[in-house]
Amino acid sequence: MPKNKDESQKAIVRTYYIIEGDKIKLKNKKCPRCGSIMAHHMKPVERWACGKCGYTEFIGKGK
Template structure:
């Protein structure tokens, strides 16, 4: 996975790692952001979905 470095943020001063993506409120795993057809956050493990409001 060449994009794995985009999923985490590393603080080299305190040597801590922080996730950039949201975590699922149901199961606690990573959620993926999808832009098409409707912007939303989706959990692939338990199929939880949060829709994002679009500001026009």
């Protein structure tokens, strides 16, 4: 169990990046509006969504 909030956030932040040799690469997309990391959602419709500003990109065919 983490002692403080900072330790728990560090563990989560590591899941957003891939380390390849000397380079660090972001796994997810960055929001074009605010620059935050976007989340990929599959249901009910596949989309990329920013939790900070609300920007959403829908993927695939619409109804």
